[in-house]
Amino acid sequence: MAETNPEYALSGEQIEHFLEHGWLKLSDCFTREQADELQSTMWTRLGMDKNDMSTWHTERTNMPFFHQFPVSSFAPRAWSGICSLLGGASRVDTNASTWKDGFIVNLGTPEGHHKVIPPQSLPGWHVDGDFFVHYLDSPEQALLVIPLWSDIPQNGGGTMICPAAIPIVAQHLYSHPEGVSPRMTPGVTVEEQGLGWFNELAKSMPDEAFVEATGVVGDVYLLHPLMLHSASNNQLRHIRVITNPPVSVKEPFSFDREDEGEYSIVERKTLRALGKERLPGWKATGERKKIVPERVRLQEEMKRMEAERLAKVKGVGEECMRVREAGVIDGVA
Secondary structure, three states, rough: OOOOOOOOOOOOOHEEEEEEHHHHEEEOOHHHHHHHHHHHHHHHHHOOOOOOOHHHHOEEEEOOOOEEEEEHHHHHHHHHHHHOOOOOOOEEOOHHHEEEOOOOOEEEOOOOOOOOHHHHHOOOOOOOOOOOOOOOOOOOOOOEEEEEEOOOOOOEEEOEEEHHHHHHHHHHHHHHOOOOOOOEOOOOOOOOOOOHHHHHHOOOOOOOEEEEEOOOOOEEEOOOOOOOOOOOOOOOOOOOOEEEOOEOOOOOOHHHHHHHHOOHHHHHHHHHHHOOOOOOOOOOOOOOOOOOHHHHHHHHHHHHHHHHHHHHHHHHHHHHHHHHHOOOOOOOO
């Protein structure tokens, strides 16, 4: 596991912000040039024209990935922040050490152009982790990370988050050590269910409870794993591109450490959300199970279609090069 750069260590102010609000925004984690290179084939993969809105046939697309790259060298500031929040690089699972080009693209819709949709009315509220049975100490989703691959102004489709809901989600998991489904149903039900539990929670929140994850290319949001969040309406129809790389820890979180200094910042935030200093005796009583979500099958099919588009463009490009080299179309710009 790559070590962190001391130059990018979180400040006391940043740590306190995370403990208070459950999220942190880091700037200048990577450059526009890095982002542009990774997105060079994105529109071909989507089967859309960047400059022709009439081809934007899908509002939001969760793309599969073709390439992955180490976070520690690509975005060392983000990597340092991730490790700092989770108690050091030694606790972070190896899956967190790479990011991928599985972009999440939000282009909005003609119907939603300039339309205000209150956060409470968004239909997609959830907590991440559709691939495992949830417990308060689940290691599979240890942090929610959102790198910004495009500029995202206010009302431009940024992820909507609800920090005020963290205590409620934490209390629900604390009260159900037997485990809950990814949709928060107690009893380790693994079947796909609707988002009713999350959406009802969001509806109960006041306007000031919500934050829109806006920013510029190179910004990275680090969010508590129990952060309630949702895609929002891209009123401006500016191109919005993010990813959501998973981060897990090697061992379940611990909320009963003898040495308080051993608590990670994420663990401290969970305890603060519960109004506790430690949880003696609490432990997960159910079986830790993996779940294969429907999105995996869908993304496999999407990847096949994207590969076909890329191969087609590559074939056309190679044929044009052969023609150009033969001198047939010299001088064509």
